[in-house]
Every structure is written in C-alpha cells, then in structure tokens.
Amino acid sequence: MLRILDEAESRSVLILYPNIRIARGILAALRRRGIPFEGPAPEAGEGLWLLDRLFRWLAHPDDSLALRVCIQAMADGGSVGIPSPRARKAEKRSVREAALASVADLWRPVLEGRGSLWDALRVAGEENETLKTIVDACHELREAFEEGSVEQLLGLASRLLRPWATVKALVNETGDWLTGGGSPAGGGNVRVLSLQKSKGLEADIVCVLAAEEGVLPRDGLSESQLAEQARLFYVVGLTRSDRHPR
Numbered sequence: 001m002l003r004i005l006d007e008a009e010s011r012s013v014l015i016l017y018p019n020i021r022i023a024r025g026i027l028a029a030l031r032r033r034g035i036p037f038e039g040p041a042p043e044a045g046e047g048l049w050l051l052d053r054l055f056r057w058l059a060h061p062d063d064s065l066a067l068r069v070c071i072q073a074m075a076d077g078g079s080v081g082i083p084s085p086r087a088r089k090a091e092k093r094s095v096r097e098a099a100l101a102s103v104a105d106l107w108r109p110v111l112e113g114r115g116s117l118w119d120a121l122r123v124a125g126e127e128n129e130t131l132k133t134i135v136d137a138c139h140e141l142r143e144a145f146e147e148g149s150v151e152q153l154l155g156l157a158s159r160l161l162r163p164w165a166t167v168k169a170l171v172n173e174t175g176d177w178l179t180g181g182g183s184p185a186g187g188g189n190v191r192v193l194s195l196q197k198s199k200g201l202e203a204d205i206v207c208v209l210a211a212e213e214g215v216l217p218r219d220g221l222s223e224s225q226l227a228e229q230a231r232l233f234y235v236v237g238l239t240r241s242d243r244h245p246r
Contacts, residue, residue: 011204015192022210039192047163047173054157058145064110064117077162080133099130
C-alpha cells in the first residue's frame with residue numbers, strides 16, 4: 001500500500017478500515033514516511049492518560065477511580081517504597097503483596113458509603129507506614145496543584161507517578177499523539193476513514209484494509225448483517241475509484 005501511495009503523486013486517496021485497531025498500523029507507517037493525511041483523532045498513550053487521571057483527581061478529590069490509578073502508578077514506579085512488580089525475591093514480592101492488599105482494603109469503607117478513597121487513605125495512613133507515604137505524596141501533589149505551580153506539579157508527577165521511563169518514551173508518545181490525526185483538513189490528498197464514514201466520498205484511489213475472511217466481513221454475522229456488509233463494501237470500496245487495491 002505504501003508503494004501505491006508513493007506513486008499516487010497528487011491523486012486523491014481513500015484508505016478505508018473496518019475498525020480503528022486495524023488502522024493503527026497504517027497510521028503509524030504514514031507518520032514514519034512523512035506522508036500528510038487526514039485521519040481519525042489521535043489517542044493519548046499510557047503516560048498522557050495517567051496524567052489525565054492525576055489531573056482529574058486533583059480537580060475532584062472524590063474521584064476514587066482516578067486516585068486508584070495514581071496509587072497504582074506510585075506502587076509500580078517505586079516512588080513510595082513498594083517493591084517493583086518485577087521483583088524476583090520472595091521477600092520483596094511478599095512486601096508488595098501486603099502493600100497492595102492494604103490498598104485494596106481501602107475500598108471497604110468506600111463501598112459502604114463512608115466517604116471517598118481519599119478519605120479512607122488518609123485514615124488508614126495514620127496506622128500504616130506505606131499508606132502514610134502515599135498520603136504524603138498525594139499531599140505534595142495537591143499543594144502544587146493548589147498553588148498553581150506548573151513546574152512543581154509536573155516535576156512531582158514525573159517523580160511520583162513516573163508516566164514515562166525515559167525521555168525518549170515521552171518524546172515518542174507526545175509526538176505520536178500530536179501528529180496522530182495527520183494534517184489539518186485539506187492539508188493532504190490522503191484520507192483515512194472507517195468504511196461507514198466514507199459513504200458519499202470519492203477518490204482516484206481507494207484502499208480497503210483487511211478485506212479478508214473473518215475481518216471484513218466479520219465472523220458471526222447474521223444473514224442480513226452479512227448482506228449489509230457486502231453492500232457497504234461494494235458501494236464504498238469498489239465503486240469510488242479508478243483503481244481498487246486491497
């Protein structure tokens with residue numbers, strides 16, 4: 001397909017996919033080759049998603065699920081004294097399991113309607129040293145957030161949650177996210193769309209991804225669903241161009 005795109009020159013191209021999971025490979029390839037395209041909105045990676053959970057909790061302290069994600073990141077990153085999930089020694093594994101069990105116990109009062117996870121964590125931290133370390137870390141984050149210090153907050157988030165293991169991982173993720181949607185509307189002759197969203201569009205070249213048994217059409221479709229998929233594939237994929245590569 002990349003060879004076809006290289007030869008397309010100024011001709012318009014539609015790349016159609018049955019689901020976004022299948023499209024991710026070609027989106028990454030287009031970015032690597034520097035081919036401008038219009039495509040689906042980019043998705044944040046794990047590091048950016050983790051920061052989003054942190055900011056959600058800081059803005060809404062009663063968001064127990066967001067705080068739970070942050071606690072897990074602290075536990076896995078080693079910033080609060082909990083052994084790594086990759087620890088091999090039995091003693092360290094035992095310490096980690098005990099720490100995570102104490103975190104799991106925090107949900108009991110939450111489920112019983114006796115406050116948020118943050119409330120339960122602060123109470124339990126008065127008697128549990130590991131949980132107290134987590135409480136102290138959370139207080140640091142909250143203070144930086146309330147003071148409005150971007151530099152301090154990001155520094156603490158990097159040290160306590162460790163959303164990225166290396167600078168390269170940070171650069172790669174943010175670069176992929178920022179360019180994941182391709183060029184601005186009208187900025188390229190290549191468009192990447194789902195089959196459903198491409199109805200009514202035309203192009204000189206149409207490429208249909210994963211046009212193979214079990215994917216397009218999907219396994220397990222009823223007779224009527226299979227007929228609808230066949231009509232969609234024919235109308236969208238086979239009647240819109242002068243070349244029809246798969």
